[in-house]
Amino acid sequence: MTATTTSRLPDLSGSAFNLRSFLHGLPGVDKVGVEARAAALGTRSVKTSAKAAAIDLAIRMVDLTTLEGADTPGKVRALSAKALRPDPADPTCxxxxxVCVYPAMVPVAAEVLRGTGVHLASVATAFPSGQAPLDVKLADTRDAVAAGADExxxxxxxGAFLAGRYDHVYEEIVAVKEACGSAHLKVILETGELETYDNVRRASWLAMLAGADFIKTSTGKVPVAATLPVTLVMLEAVRDFRARTGRQVGVKPAGGIRTTKDAIKYLVLINETVGDDWLDxxxxxxxxSSLLNDLLMQRTKLTTGHYAGPDYFTLD
Amino acid sequence: MPESSSSRSRKSAPTSAGKAVAVRRSSAVRAGTTAGVPAVAPVTPPGPPGRLAVRKTYKLFIGGAFPRSESGRTYLVDGDNAALASRKDARDAVVAARKAQPKWAGATAYNRGQVLYRVAEMLEARHAEFVACGVPAAEVDAAVDRWVWYAGWADKIAQVHGGANPVAGPFFNISAPEPTGVVGVVAPASFLGLVSVIAPAIVTGNTVVVLAPAPQAAIILAEVLATSDMPGGVVNILTGHPAETAPWLASHDDVNALDLTGVTDPALAADLERTAAGSLKRVVRPAGDPDFTADPGLTPMTSLLETKTVWHPKGF
Structure with missing residues (x-):
């Protein structure tokens, strides 16, 4: 897929055949190439002032997440407070x-976050499996939005995607997007279950065609979560999508990113694949969730000049 | 036929290597021309003229492995190459020590004693190696004895240093010693000194990052630890200049205590003590020049212990 293609998209709505032919007409992903490229970009060395800037940017990009059955209002309140002031000892942070929570916890988080500029995201549509009837998913979405979620x-x-029922997935995304109203919609592809990079590319396009504002790699609930090559494939998809339609779509890798080093690799990947427009x-x-503490520890190391320890940062 | 006879003769060859070679050679000669197999050239016995010296590079000991210094630096010590540790090696060693600490502290005191005793056995077995690198035989004996002495304390220190407290109330009140955590140790140059600072720290469940000024004996000790039952990361040994690496341990927020026994420069010791105060570390700094041949008493162990006191209601 080249970025210079400017041909208009065919009309895909309402035709399972057209959608299928379009998705299967996308060029295949060079598996070896994409893995080698991601590995090569992962070796860049980012130090001193560039590292400080990268850490601050990465902190501003974190969707601080808690998606556990054991989430309590107290934990969500603490997490929301941490989202506002990640490092209470340093006002420049x-x-x-x-903040990303389950729908039941949205009102609790909304109380803390309302009017602060920190967004409130909620998972919906029978997260994490997605195995529920459409009306349940839509009700789930409407409730979350009504409770104060803006993402x-x-x-x-x-299951439907792997069975080749692309139109089913497409219509579901369109319906959820409508239920979202003004809230942003992030579509989780769960790349760990899609088996191939070709499927990741198809799912990315499918989600974008159906109106997604963001495409997200994973739920964090399956063993294989976000990886650099998968994110690279998705970044190429949003780049090509913008080149063809003029609409920009965001990307969110989730799950398994725990260290500052990992986060900086993703930032390098954005810079080299889609450029500055996405570095926001x-x-x-x-x-x-645990990435934030590592970012804060590295930030403290840079500002104080000595190594930080996990005892000095909150667990949640 | 000659082949099978040769393999049979090899199989039935006596255990002595010299004889086995002799048998093989004679059978090959017999097989020689008739089977078209070229005769095996006589094996040169190992000896000075034809053999290259296999020299040892003394590397670091971090997390149970023997990496080179991250910086790639080495320095010459009595004609041997030793790794010159950098601040990032100290950082990695602290990470390894922190990772190993909960499991080591959670092992039963009896088990820790057994592991330490096993280390003493392996020390004894490598007696000659320590002597060869310049440690007097009597000092090696003393070091083994010291190690065994501390091994015995593993399941006794809690009885001597803790116990039930009489209180005026219906409570069962008990104090138990607990390890401080990760201890940074600047070791003395002598081998007995090195053993006398490592053993008391780890026997109670601490893990240590040791800055050893005498690389050869320290790394042979690391080889002893690696081949005994000591879990990786409990003892980490960095060789090089303590004046370069010690300040990083002193200021590190994830190091809980600092043993300055081996610091010979009073100005540096005072500096390290001041830096350590920044993160409220325990600091061990013996007055004067310690005599390691004397009975150490319990202080080396107790100064790296915290006391946990539990009030348990009774009589309700």
């Missing part, structure tokens, strides 16, 4: 991009 993370039906919390997010 920026807030994170958003919705939906999961696609991997509005267009790129990290779905993570």
């Amino acid at each position: 920026p807030p994170v991009a958003a 919705i993370d939906m999961v696609i039906s991997r 919390p509005d267009w790129f997010r990290f779905g993570a």
Whole structure:
């Protein structure tokens, strides 16, 4: 797929055949090439002032997430407070991009976050499996939006996608997007279950065609979560999508990103694949929980000149 | 036929290597021309003229492995190459020590004693190696004895240093010693000194990052630890200049205590003590020049212990 293609998209709505032919007409992903490229970009060395800037940007891109059955209102309140002031000892530390919780916890987080500029994301549509009837998923979405979420993370039906029922997945995303109203829609592809890079590319295009504002790699609930090559394939998809339609779509790798080193590799990947336009919390997010503490520890090391320890940062 | 006879003769060859070679050679000669197999050239016995010296590079000991210094630096010590540790090696060693600490502290005291005793056995077995690198035989004996002495304390220190407290109330009140955590140790140059600072720290469940000024004996000790039952990361040994690496341990927020026994320069010791105060570390700094041949008493162990006191209601 070349970025210079400017041909208009065919009309895909309402035709399962057209959608299928379009997705299968996308060029295949060179598996060896994409893995080698991601590995090569992962070796860049980012130090001193560039590292400080990268850490602050990465903090501003974090979707601070807690998606556990054991989440309590107290934990969500603490997490929301941390989102606003990640490092209470240092007022120059920026807030994170958003807090991501289950729909039941949205009112609790909304109380803390309302009017602060930190977004409130909620997973919906029978997260994490997505195996529920459409009306349940839509009700889930509407409830979350009504409770105060301004970003919705939906999961696609991997079962339908892998069975080749692209139109089913497409219509589901369109319906959820409509239920979101003004809230941003992030579509979770769950790349760990899609088996191939070709499927990741197809799912990315499918989600973007159906109106996704963001495409997100994973739920964090399956063993294989975000990886650099998968994110690279998705970044190429959003780049090519903008080249063909003029609409910019964001990318959110989630799950398994735990260290500052990993986060900086993703930033290098954005810079080298899609450029500056995506180096912004509005267009790129990290779905993570433990990443933030590592970013804060590295930040403290840079500002104080000595190594930081995990005892000095909150667990949640 | 000659082949099978040769293999049979090899199989039935006696255990002595010299004889086995002789048998093989004679059978090959017998097989020689008739089977078209070229005769095996006589094996040159190992000896000075034809053999290259295999010289040892003394590397670091971090997390149970023997890496070179991250910086790639080495320095010459009595004609041997030894790794010159950098601040990033100290950082990696602290990470390894922190990772190993909960499991080591959670092992039963009896088990820790057994592991330490096993180390003493392996020390004894390598007696000649320590003597060969310049440690007097009597000092090696003393070091083994010292190690065994500390091994015995593993399941006794809690009885001597803790116990039930009489209180005026219906409570069962008990104090138990707990390890401080990760201890940074600047070791003395002598081998007995090295053993006398490592053993008391780890026997109670601490893990250590040791800055050893005498690389050969320290790394042979590391080889002893690696081939005994000691879990990786409990003892990490960095060789090089303590004046370069010690300040990084002193200021590190994830190091809980600092043993300055081996610091000979009073100005540096005072500096390290001041830096360590920044993160409220325990600091061990014996007055004067310690005599390691004397009975160490319990202080080396107790100064790296915290006391946990539990009030347990009774009589309700």
